[in-house]
Amino acid sequence: MAELNSKIPQGPLETKWTSYKSQAKLVNPANKRKLDVIVVGTGLAGASAAASLAEMGFKVKAYCYQDSPRRAHSIAAQGGINAAKNYQNDGDSIQRLFYDTIKGGDYRAREANVYRLAEVSNNIIDQCVAQGVPFAREYGGLLDNRSFGGSQVSRTFYARGQTGQQLLLGAYSALSRQIHKGNVEMYTRHEMLDVVIVDGRARGVIVRDLVSGKIERHSAHAVVLATGGYGNVFFLSTNAMGSNVTAIWKAYKKGAYFGNPCFTQIHPTCIPVHGEHQSKLTLMSESLRNDGRIWVPKKLEDAALIREGKKSPLDIKEEDRDYYLERRYPAFGNLVPRDVASRAAKERCDAGFGVGETGRAVYLDFADAINRLGHNVIEARYGNLFQMYEKIVDENPYKVPMMIYPAVHYTMGGLWVDYELMTTVPGLFAAGEANFSDHGANRLGASALMQGLADGYFVLPYTIQNYLADQISVPRISPDLPEFIEAEKQVVDKINRLMNIKGKTTVDTFHRRLGHIMWEQVGMARNEQGLRNAIEEIKVVREEFWKDVKIPGDAFSINMELEKAGRVADFLELGELMAKDALMREESCGGHFREEHQTPDGEALRNDEVFKYVAAWGYKGENTEPDLIKEGLNYEFIEVKQRNYK
Amino acid sequence: MALKYSSITKKVIMSLAGLFLIAFLFVHMTVNLLVLINDNGETFNKAAHFMVSNPIIQFMQIFLFGGFIIHIIMGIVLQIQNWKARPKRYKVAPYSEMSPFSKFMIHTGMLIFLVLIYHLYNFFFQAKTGNIEHVVYNGTEYEDMAKLVLVKFRQLPHTIIYIIWLLLLGFHLDHAFHSGLQSLGFNHNKYTPTVFIISRIIAIVLTVGFITIPVVIYFYRQLPV
Amino acid sequence: MDLTLKIWRQPNASSKGKFVTYKIKDISPGSSFLEMMDELNESLVTKGDEPVAFDHDCREGICGTCSMFINGRPHGPDTGVTTCQLHMRKFKDGDTIVIEPWRARAFPVLKDLIVDxxxxxxxxxxxxxxxxxxxxxxxxxxxxxxxxxxxxxxxxxxxxxxxxxxxxxxxxxxxxxxxxxxxxxxxxxxxxxxxxxxxxxxxxxxxxxxxxxxxxxxxxxxxxxxxxxxxxxxxxxxxxxxxxxxxxxxxxxxxxxxx
Structure with missing residues (x-):
């Protein structure tokens, strides 16, 4: 495969999706009943896709590793979901949401996809309201909006600080309805361990029942992977403990190309790391930056005294505070995009101005907002976030400024998909965070929920149908085909191999080592030497893992260590690919910052001449270099500029 | 029949019966307190006679017994469901509850029911079977219930049993009125705190009102010669 | 802080379970309860024992997966938090902590502290x-x-x-x-x-x-x-x-x- 066909419809940007929909092939109701679709993952993208496809009449089988589809990590998204409704009459439009998303993504996303995303964003809000999602409202009864980083309008819809939860419950409810009707077979506590390919098409999956340990073969006419992101490759991230890359990694190894693996988003407002046994990082909604002001002490000696616990932030006078985001970016101030805010925090901390015990924290101060709006308004807006902060840090953020530090949060990279969200393997689709498609090199706040639901509710139902229209004559696939038996055997062999290592070191130890390498060298700032080191170091850890990992118990019951081991084994391969991708991309763009490529005042420096493309990597075997295909990005409708938030 | 209802329907029926029983207890207490009037029991005997002879009251008695039976049967049926819902108990018992008595409704309820049988035997059946002294006021003959009460409550063991019984009833009632309203769907953040206060007042008034009778009789009344 | 843990262990749904006592040392009061459990499990795995199975996922109090009955209270001795948000500073050095699964007929135990x-x-x-x-x-x-x-x-x-x-x-x-x-x-x-x-x-x-x-x-x-x-x-x-x-x-x- 030398070329990637992104199948972008012809015509002007505004009509591409409409004309696609009007030309896409349909499947009649009687035939839909005969077609099976597997959906792996039940987050926003998976649950909404499974529910919508089942409503249309397809027979759906859905899988999640959690004990209930409602627990997928979409639930943890706090801040909100964007839509170009322009309810606030502040000049928003589909065009503007599209433009902000492309610009926010540092011109590394496909125009057609992003425009479609902005286009269906409004339908999502309508859909969720109809499902009974309790969005925040104004006193007049209409929907309320808040503003978010990277945009100059208020277009973010929210449900307190639990927007992801409420949207997921909407999708979960719709999914539950279809389960009850018998249109969806739901498999909880099942983890997908391989994709099965028959005659070049994705025809099923191999899953492990996490309770009985049984390996099962499941077949369908098409497979959708909506399995989320791979931020846990960094060990510490804001992802759920179980979030993993396994499903899309197996797809990659079965021939699906992996797009932009190095594009990782570091979220600027997380609770700083406290100790070595920390298991995960807690994110606080970016919406806090609406009213909070970010600062560090101006004087190095003040910062040092604070770190030693001899001074409190309240002792630092106004003139001795450095509101560095407002200083560097007067137009956007504290609302610059996430990558910019994160790097600015790292820059200050590296320069010795960091606070907190470790010096890896900056202040997010609400004193001004509380004076201006009153305690009650701030409590209504952020009460649950403040409470969460206080429970974790044991400090009252109404009185003492919060401490925040960036943490790995979202992976823009993922399986390469075309306009129809199909990977390079026919019949294998990827949706939500699992694909690479809409956010370019950096995702704007409140856009992940938008993309997940757009893919699941409004894109996949059309594009899958277009694919399945050719499959109506294919009878139900048998899970006893030799390809299934072979795939199952490989999965069983791998589990046996892991169980039989019987080494001395725990899975978490390896995971922590990998995470350390990734965070230091493939994290917020990257350079050639570091990336080369990372590639070598990851190889070492991987070899040791396969010689020395220790997994107690057996494979025939709940075995958390075995589950983790399988996931870490895949992370150990993914990490290397991320480093290779980052090494190849000799420019800084969005979440990818190469220290060699920055402006004199430390801003990211893109190289559009050479790198205005999507890097899609293809697996070529265990000890063979992966294949790199470049999908050029043509900006026909907007002018490519250096991002400027000043 | 009762088994086929959903758990909420059973609760609703039980709470309606319970609220009816609270109303009955107020009537019962008011009549009982008449025994403390120092007229050799005349007012009380006349009232008691009215209660056992008036046809409307007799008719109402069917509902009263019905109320008891429904309240008890529903309570037991629901309790069995509840016990079955947790076949294995915790090693460390659950820690929190709203009121200390709310956890023991079935226990206080069962004890109240046992003593109730004893109570019915002592008074109700004595009166019904006519196995009782009579007294004449203005030419009409009345059952001398007052004397029966006096005789009973001059005996210490009997008085103690009754006081304990009434305290149990008080504990049961503490979780009665507001709980009944909650089961019927009444809970409002503005009114519910008041409902809780009313509920406790009901429990205290009924308990103190009933207990006054044996206490006053034991310490301050002599048997008529 | 040093603690004694009494934890319900049950290999699978059909087997009988029992309480097993573990001692654990040097827990930071800033750790979350589940991080304390992670440390216990890491030490169990190192010794070659099976770790205590428990449900958990987001670790920020929103997914609803974690589910331990700690000293007579679901999610332990704090109000308005899940077990993953419970911090060890809520306990005292030397405390004994009894950890049980949810108990209900409708929530059968699958393994150790995991219920269905x-x-x-x-x-x-x-x-x-x-x-x-x-x-x-x-x-x-x-x-x-x-x-x-x-x-x-x-x-x-x-x-x-x-x-x-x-x-x-x-x-x-x-x-x-x-x-x-x-x-x-x-x-x-x-x-x-x-x-x-x-x-x-x-x-x-x-x-x-x-x-x-x-x-x-x-x-x-x-x-x-x-x-x-x-x-x-x-x-x-x-x-x-x-x-x-x-x-x-x-x-x-x-x-x-x-x-």
Whole structure:
């Protein structure tokens, strides 16, 4: 495969999706009943896709590793979901949401996809309201909006600080309805361990029942992977403990190309790391930056005294505070995009101005907002976030400024998909965070929920149908085909191999080592030497893992260590690919910052001449270099500029 | 029949019966307190006679017994469901509850029911079977219930049993009125705190009102010669 | 801090379990409860023992997966938090901590501290939704909703279906969970449309799953990590009564699973 066909419809940007929909092939109701679709993952993208496809009449089988589809990590998204409704009459439009998303993504996303995303964003809000999602409202009864980083309008819809939860419950409810009707077979506590390919098409999956340990073969006419992101490759991230890359990694190894693996988003407002046994990082909604002001002490000696616990932030006078985001970016101030805010925090901390015990924290101060709006308004807006902060840090953020530090949060990279969200393997689709498609090199706040639901509710139902229209004559696939038996055997062999290592070191130890390498060298700032080191170091850890990992118990019951081991084994391969991708991309763009490529005042420096493309990597075997295909990005409708938030 | 209802329907029926029983207890207490009037029991005997002879009251008695039976049967049926819902108990018992008595409704309820049988035997059946002294006021003959009460409550063991019984009833009632309203769907953040206060007042008034009778009789009344 | 842990161990659903005592040293008071469990497990694995199986995922108090009954309290000795948000500073050096799984007939133990809460999903599947398909819905602002109703609905919708209410209730009743689910729809115009049908279906399924019923003791409210109130149970009762009394002949959804 030398070329990637992104199948972008012809015509002007505004009509591409409409004309696609009007030309896409349909499947009649009687035939839909005969077609099976597997959906792996039940987050926003998976649950909404499974529910919508089942409503249309397809027979759906859905899988999640959690004990209930409602627990997928979409639930943890706090801040909100964007839509170009322009309810606030502040000049928003589909065009503007599209433009902000492309610009926010540092011109590394496909125009057609992003425009479609902005286009269906409004339908999502309508859909969720109809499902009974309790969005925040104004006193007049209409929907309320808040503003978010990277945009100059208020277009973010929210449900307190639990927007992801409420949207997921909407999708979960719709999914539950279809389960009850018998249109969806739901498999909880099942983890997908391989994709099965028959005659070049994705025809099923191999899953492990996490309770009985049984390996099962499941077949369908098409497979959708909506399995989320791979931020846990960094060990510490804001992802759920179980979030993993396994499903899309197996797809990659079965021939699906992996797009932009190095594009990782570091979220600027997380609770700083406290100790070595920390298991995960807690994110606080970016919406806090609406009213909070970010600062560090101006004087190095003040910062040092604070770190030693001899001074409190309240002792630092106004003139001795450095509101560095407002200083560097007067137009956007504290609302610059996430990558910019994160790097600015790292820059200050590296320069010795960091606070907190470790010096890896900056202040997010609400004193001004509380004076201006009153305690009650701030409590209504952020009460649950403040409470969460206080429970974790044991400090009252109404009185003492919060401490925040960036943490790995979202992976823009993922399986390469075309306009129809199909990977390079026919019949294998990827949706939500699992694909690479809409956010370019950096995702704007409140856009992940938008993309997940757009893919699941409004894109996949059309594009899958277009694919399945050719499959109506294919009878139900048998899970006893030799390809299934072979795939199952490989999965069983791998589990046996892991169980039989019987080494001395725990899975978490390896995971922590990998995470350390990734965070230091493939994290917020990257350079050639570091990336080369990372590639070598990851190889070492991987070899040791396969010689020395220790997994107690057996494979025939709940075995958390075995589950983790399988996931870490895949992370150990993914990490290397991320480093290779980052090494190849000799420019800084969005979440990818190469220290060699920055402006004199430390801003990211893109190289559009050479790198205005999507890097899609293809697996070529265990000890063979992966294949790199470049999908050029043509900006026909907007002018490519250096991002400027000043 | 009762088994086929959903758990909420059973609760609703039980709470309606319970609220009816609270109303009955107020009537019962008011009549009982008449025994403390120092007229050799005349007012009380006349009232008691009215209660056992008036046809409307007799008719109402069917509902009263019905109320008891429904309240008890529903309570037991629901309790069995509840016990079955947790076949294995915790090693460390659950820690929190709203009121200390709310956890023991079935226990206080069962004890109240046992003593109730004893109570019915002592008074109700004595009166019904006519196995009782009579007294004449203005030419009409009345059952001398007052004397029966006096005789009973001059005996210490009997008085103690009754006081304990009434305290149990008080504990049961503490979780009665507001709980009944909650089961019927009444809970409002503005009114519910008041409902809780009313509920406790009901429990205290009924308990103190009933207990006054044996206490006053034991310490301050002599048997008529 | 040094602690003694008494933890329920049960290899699988069909086996008998027992309490096993573990000593653990040098726990940082800033650690979360689950990080303490991670440390215990890491030490068990290093010794070659099987780690204690427990449910957990997001570790930020929203997914509702974590579920331990700690010293007589679901989610342990703090209010308004899940086990993953519980911090060790809530305990004292030298404490003995007893950790049990949720106990309810409807939540059978799968292994150690992991229980099967599929019963909750079944209740939702019975009717916990607004029956709209994707597409063809009116504009989001077509029906204004009073802010107070939206807020009350959100209070109820905050439920994470962790099952702490069932675990805390002396009757293992799921009324707070069902009450929250019924309320969040009943309070909004979109959900009102099939409110009567929904409440009957969900209650019938709740009974079928073998939960106990509500005796208004309020333990659920006291232990709910999302501070969901008994008002939601009253609303459930109210909605249920209205549905049963208001249904036309033959339109009642048959309920009840017997005792």
């Amino acid at each position: 809460r599929t019963a909750f999903d079944k209740i939702v599947q019975a009717g916990g939704y607004v029956s709209v398909n994707t597409g063809g819905v009116p504009d989001g602002n077509a029906i204004p909703i009073p802010k107070v109703d939206a807020e009350l609905a959100m209070d109820a919708a905050a439920c994470i279906s962790c099952g702490a209410c069932v675990a805390a209730c002396k009757n293992a009743s799921a009324m707070l969970f069902v009450g929250a689910f019924v309320s969040k729809f009943a309070l909004l115009p979109q959900g009102r449309i099939e409110a009567h049908e929904r409440v009957q279906k969900m209650v019938a399924e709740m009974d079928r799953q073998g939960f106990g019923n509500c005796t208004n003791t309020g333990a659920c409210e006291a232990e709910c990590p999302k501070l969901i109130t008994l008002e939601n149970i009253a609303r459930l009762n109210r909605e249920f009564l209205a549905a049963k009394l208001g249904a036309r002949k033959g339109e009642n959804v048959r309920g009840g699973g017997g005792i």
